[in-house]
Amino acid sequence: MDSLTSRLTKKQKKQLCVLLGDVDLTLLFKASVHGYNAAAFHQLCDRQGPTLLVAYNNSGYIYGGYTSKDYTQSRQIIVDSEAFLFCLPTHGGNPVSIKIAPGYNVRIDDSNVPSFGQQLYFMQNNQPNLYDSGQWGNRNIMFNFNPSTLYGNDTRLCECEVYRVKKIVNPPVPQVTAGPVKEKPWRNILWTEKQKQDLMKCIKDHKPLVSSVNRVRILMIGPVGAGKSSFFNSINSIFMGRMTNKAMAGSSGTSLTTQFRTYPLKDGREGKPLPFVLCDTMGLEEQTGAGLDIEDISSIIQGLIPDRYQFNPMVPFHPDEQKSSRPSSLQQKIHCVVYIIDATKISLMSRKLEEKLAAIHKKVNSLSKCVYKTHDSRS
Numbered sequence: 278m279d280s281l282t283s284r285l286t287k288k289q290k291k292q293l294c295v296l297l298g299d300v301d302l303t304l305l306f307k308a309s310v311h312g313y314n315a316a317a318f319h320q321l322c323d324r325q326g327p328t329l330l331v332a333y334n335n336s337g338y339i340y341g342g343y344t345s346k347d348y349t350q351s352r353q354i355i356v357d358s359e360a361f362l363f364c365l366p367t368h369g370g371n372p373v374s375i376k377i378a379p380g381y382n383v384r385i386d387d388s389n390v391p392s393f394g395q396q397l398y399f400m401q402n403n404q405p406n407l408y409d410s411g412q413w414g415n416r417n418i419m420f421n422f423n424p425s426t427l428y429g430n431d432t433r434l435c436e437c438e439v440y441r442v443k444k445i446v447n448p449p450v451p452q453v454t455a456g457p458v459k460e461k462p463w464r465n466i467l468w469t470e471k472q473k474q475d476l477m478k479c480i481k482d483h484k485p486l487v488s489s490v491n492r493v494r495i496l497m498i499g500p501v502g503a504g505k506s507s508f509f510n511s512i513n514s515i516f517m518g519r520m521t522n523k524a525m526a527g528s529s530g531t532s533l534t535t536q537f538r539t540y541p542l543k544d545g546r547e548g549k550p551l552p553f554v555l556c557d558t559m560g561l562e563e564q565t566g567a568g569l570d571i572e573d574i575s576s577i578i579q580g581l582i583p584d585r586y587q588f589n590p591m592v593p594f595h596p597d598e599q600k601s602s603r604p605s606s607l608q609q610k611i612h613c614v615v616y617i618i619d620a621t622k623i624s625l626m627s628r629k630l631e632e633k634l635a636a637i638h639k640k641v642n643s644l645s646k647c648v649y650k651t652h653d654s655r656s
């Protein structure tokens with residue numbers, strides 16, 4: 278038997294929650310798996326509490342009904358003031374719900390196929406069909422709907438699902454995210470041991486294209502608390518084969534990293550040096566005169582700032598006369614800039630910080646041309 282997979286997308290489930298409130302939907306029955314069959318339906322859906330029936334047709338309509346009362350085959354007449362029919366939007370817009378008219382019963386609780394208001398019968402005669410008694414002049418009594426809006430006048434079913442509906446008592450507080458969560462991962466990586474080993478080998482064996490550079494110097498730039506120092510600690514831990522915490526990382530309103538640090542990496546404790554150096558900086562802050570200064574970034578990229586230099590946001594680095602007359606070698610310069618940003622806080626980023634990042638980006642781009650120009654003119 279096929280595994281029971283909901284045909285509803287996350288977006289469609291969200292649309293249903295507009296009608297139902299915060300609920301969990303558990304798929305109980307799926308006609309394509311269990312059959313268009315009243316007995317199978319009752320076997321799986323009886324005594325399950327409130328349920329939602331979702332029908333699909335080949336005209337693209339997704340519609341159905343909700344009942345808050347159990348199916349039990351009691352042969353009783355069921356009155357359910359909460360029952361409604363619905364259809365999801367076919368071309369944008371909001372889902373539509375049609376409430377049951379006051380005083381009418383939603384169904385007779387028998388062993389027959391699921392029905393709503395003695396009007397709509399799903400899987401009629403145990404076939405993939407909808408029977409709409411409105412076709413015989415019974416329209417608009419219990420549920421006031423237009424068949425072309427509800428199901429596009431297409432009574433053939435290509436799927437019929439029934440979900441148990443459970444109210445979430447304390448819905449989780451929504452997290453601030455960068456945007457809607459993607460339904461599919463944006464890349465599929467199988468993190469097998471072999472894949473990891475291959476990736477590490479690829480990094481270890483990397484050879485910079487320019488022979489005068491034996492280690493690629495990578496500069497990490499980003500707001501305070503984005504995870505720059507932790508990024509280095511993670512990479513170092515991977516290659517050392519144990520947890521390391523060399524760079525100071527943690528939470529604080531302002532940058533914990535106040536020095537410029539260059540971190541060479543090794544392949545294990547006694548291993549060979551890796552062909553790159555990670556350069557950690559102070560974090561960016563939105564105010565002018567706080568956090569890493571744009572002029573300091575420029576000096577770092579040009580290879581003028583030494584390891585352990587103590588940043589002073591009020592006074593940018595000034596290369597002394599002697600050093601500025603001797604430009605740094607290509608090996609001392611930054612070859613790659615990595616922007617590290619906390620994806621869960623992008624929507625909270627202030628305009629000022631965004632502007633600062635854009636200005637830095639522009640500066641880095643203009644400097645990258647200079648770095649290669651200097652190199653070209655030498656070679």
Ligand SMILES: Nc1nc2c(ncn2[C@@H]2O[C@H](COP(=O)(O)OP(=O)(O)O)[C@@H](O)[C@H]2O)c(=O)[nH]1
Pocket residue numbers: 499500501502503504505506507508525526527528532533534560
């Ligand atoms: N959840 C999560 N927390 C992280 C991640 N990277 C860093 N952090 C946490 O974020 C805080 C700031 O990290 P830190 O590396 O000091 O940021 P930096 O200011 O950019 O150097 C620390 O409490 C880290 O434990 C990550 O990838 N995921």
Ligand SMILES: [Mg+2]
Pocket residue numbers: 505506507525526533534557558560
């Ligand atoms: Mg840091």
